[in-house]
Every structure is written in C-alpha cells, then in structure tokens.
Amino acid sequence: MHTELTDTEIIRRILQGDQAIFATLVQRYQQYVFTLVLRFTDSREDAEEISQDVFVKAYRSLADFRGDAKFSTWLYTVVRTSCITFLRKKRLDTISIDNERTAVQLENKESGFNANTIEQKSRHAMINEAIRLLSPDDSQLITLFYKGEQSLEEIGKIMGLEPNTVKVKLHRARNRLREKLEKHFSHELKDLS
Numbered sequence: 001m002h003t004e005l006t007d008t009e010i011i012r013r014i015l016q017g018d019q020a021i022f023a024t025l026v027q028r029y030q031q032y033v034f035t036l037v038l039r040f041t042d043s044r045e046d047a048e049e050i051s052q053d054v055f056v057k058a059y060r061s062l063a064d065f066r067g068d069a070k071f072s073t074w075l076y077t078v079v080r081t082s083c084i085t086f087l088r089k090k091r092l093d094t095i096s097i098d099n100e101r102t103a104v105q106l107e108n109k110e111s112g113f114n115a116n117t118i119e120q121k122s123r124h125a126m127i128n129e130a131i132r133l134l135s136p137d138d139s140q141l142i143t144l145f146y147k148g149e150q151s152l153e154e155i156g157k158i159m160g161l162e163p164n165t166v167k168v169k170l171h172r173a174r175n176r177l178r179e180k181l182e183k184h185f186s187h188e189l190k191d192l193s
Helices: 007-015 019-041 044-060 071-090 097-111 115-133 136-147 152-159 163-192
Strands: none
Touching: 007 019, 007 071, 019 044, 019 071, 019 136, 044 071, 071 152, 115 136, 115 163, 136 152, 136 163, 152 163
16 A cells, blocks of 8 residues: 555655555645644635645645655645635634634534533634734744644744744744733633633
C-alpha cells in the first residue's frame, strides 16, 4: 500500500503521472487541513469548502513544492492563502461571544448536551475570540504552533524567521493572548471556574 511511502516519494510519483496516488496525501492531511481552516473560519461549512479548495490548489501547484521544508509546512501556506482569499471574498463579520453563547444554550436545550460539553464549547469560543483580537502575526503564531502543531523551525520557514525569533515571538504572543482573555473575558472565566 501507499501508506509507507514518504510525502516526497508520493509527490515524485504524482509528478511522474501517477495522479491516483494523490488520494494518499489527501487522506494523510485532510484532518490537518480541516483543523487549520476551521481555525481561520470558525464555520464547519466554510471549512469543508475551503479544505476541498486547498487540495485542488495543492494538486495544481505540486510542481512548486521544492522539498526544502516538510510537505505539511508547504501545505500550510496553501491553507493560509486560500483562507485569506476566501475571507476577503466573503468579508465575514466576527462572531460575537454572545452569539456563540446563545447558540450553545440553544443546542443544550434541543439536544441535551451535558454541562461539561457546554463548558468546553464556551472555553473554546472564548479562546477563538481572544485569538481573533490578536494581531495577525500573533494569531498566526498561536495557530501554527497549537492548532497546526508546527515546530519552531517549520514556523520560521513559513514566516521567514529564525527559530529563536519564533520562540521569543510565540512567548510574547501567548502573553498577549492571556492579556486579551483576562481583559475581555474575565467574567466568563470566573463563571467557568
């Protein structure tokens, strides 16, 4: 089977004409791509649409993959570009935390979610909202490191920075995220404690 092939070997075979093997890359990275896209959009429907678009763009641009970074790092740049393009076209409004809380309460009444599920959703919504309040660079660092599970070296390649610089910027971004949470969501955090 193709599962034991490295990403580079699969890409080489695709570029040599074995188009069907691209499905192996899709299977390998579909959850990764969806998770990253969902971080940008916060809408499952949009995330599904953009994720499909990412794989189409990745397939068409595969010849541009030089192999000097991991495929997942290169794929992240495709995800980021696709999300930015989509959001510019759609001009999404930021979902307010109140709307999120109302939706969670309605889901609870309709489907009987337990309190822990609501608490997790509420925490998740607060963190997402706080990340949206950060600068684009801080938001990207937090997303790449925690959601994209990229290493400092990989983030450095994506952002054109040295790994030590990434480490310092990530530390500062986490501090700013903590400040945003304390400033904008201190009341909600106390309720969840």
